[in-house]
Amino acid sequence: MDINNRIVTMLKENYNIEVTRIEQQTGGWSALAFFIEDKERNYFLKVYNKNKPSVVQWIDAIDGCTPLVKWLHDYTELNNNIVNPIFTKFDGNKCEDESFVYLLSEYVEGATIGENPLSTNQVNELARILGLLHQSTSKVSNKLREQQTVEDFGIEYCDLLSSFIHYDLDKKDDVVLEIVKPYCNCLLDKIDRMMFLSKTLYNKAHKYVLCHADAHNWNIMQGENLMLIDWECVKLAPQEQDLILVVTEPYAKQFLKVYKKYMNYDTPDIDAYEFYFLKRKLEDIWEWIKDLRFEGLVKSEDITLKLLRSTLIECSQADSFRTDIEKAL
Ligand SMILES: Nc1ncnc2c1ncn2[C@@H]1O[C@H](COP(=O)(O)OP(=O)(O)O)[C@@H](O)[C@H]1O
Ligand SMILES: [Mg+2]
Structure with a gap:
């Protein structure tokens, strides 16, 4: 199954999301990145390839860091500076199939600083x-x-x-x-x-x-x-x-x-x-x-x-x- 079809199926089964648009974006060094849209809102999906050995440490980190990010978002003054994680309908931090691990969050409408200097x-x-x-x-x-x-x-x-x-x-x-x-x-x-x-x-x-x-x-x-x-x-x-x-x-x-x-x-x-x-x-x-x-x-x-x-x-x-x-x- 190609990656877009995998994602559509995974989002429906685990998040009840009916995808209306999906686009791969330039990602970072650890994962593939996708823009996802349904009728109500936009999401950012990070897709880790389980077969890449150096990625295993980042996959293992998800269950420790996601509840912390959620806490920082909900209970500190950082709520406007941190993306709200989205949990699966089974309350999971992530979901996976035999090849990939998927991590979903709210989509940030904006630009990555990247090579630009900070103002x-x-x-x-x-x-x-x-x-x-x-x-x-x-x-x-x-x-x-x-x-x-x-x-x-x-x-x-x-x-x-x-x-x-x-x-x-x-x-x-x-x-x-x-x-x-x-x-x-x-x-x-x-x-x-x-x-x-x-x-x-x-x-x-x-x-x-x-x-x-x-x-x-x-x-x-x-x-x-x-x-x-x-x-x-x-x-x-x-x-x-x-x-x-x-x-x-x-x-x-x-x-x-x-x-x-x-x-x-x-x-x-x-x-x-x-x-x-x-x-x-x-x-x-x-x-x-x-x-x-x-x-x-x-x-x-x-x-x-x-x-x-x-x-x-x-x-x-x-x-x-x-x-x-x-x-x-
Ligand atoms: N929630 C988001 N909304 C929109 N774009 C995002 C979001 N999170 C990350 N991105 C974009 O995707 C890129 C890669 O995401 P990131 O989480 O940094 O992955 P990696 O671990 O591979 O570095 C970021 O540099 C940014 O441009
Ligand atoms: Mg990054």
Whole structure:
């Protein structure tokens, strides 16, 4: 059965939705994305392919994060900044068939920020959203809190990347070899650094807050209000997990001024910033290598190679990271 027919059947059986229009949209890196319409309203449907190994973690996250997103929507001042999840008629967070997992939500009429810079109003709004999210940690029920992933500073992706560099990279004479080879020493240095940071952070006492953990511009939409979408990465982690995406931007000081109205932030942890900065780069690099070599492409080869190249360059230029961050704060 083709994917559109599957979706129409699934929506009828699980949500009583009679689809009048269905259109595939440009999705992100983890799932296919569809615009859905019935007689009354529009929906956004995310479709995860169960056969892609790296997607399993996001599918597993749905049952923990969806009730939390619903709570944040219904019981905090974030109700206009979070998409309301939609449950199945059996009260499920998602539904599935043998190949796909489906996640339905309200449709946001608006534009993804994506490559555009945030305006000053959007920076202030994002600071309010992340401030309120972090602040909400003390109000969430124990039951919901216990369902959330807790940061353990694990670095499995570093082990996998290191093993790939040592044992697999040379096995194929392809464009991945050509692009990655000159950066092998740099990557292995960064992986060593991550081992040190991971151990250091694991042994430190932290105050954990509810973090979105993926609040980059492709997960922010401007509708009537600024909306933070794509919550499958949510976890209890140090504030730096969310703030890393902001403190490297020119608007860091403006953001922090507004953020501090909602949330205390007196002692920035530079180790945590460095950890989350390198984590993002190394995880992305490993993800794109996997797409190119093992799991099949999500975006075009051109886009994937371009991102791989630019992230390797960013990684190799990261030596002044700590001094740059201290200046920005
Ligand atoms: N509720 C929504 N309404 C309209 N568009 C959305 C909605 N959620 C996501 N999108 C669009 O789809 C893209 C991919 O969705 P996202 O949840 O970020 O998936 P991924 O996990 O693959 O990154 C987003 O960048 C955004 O452009
Ligand atoms: Mg996304």
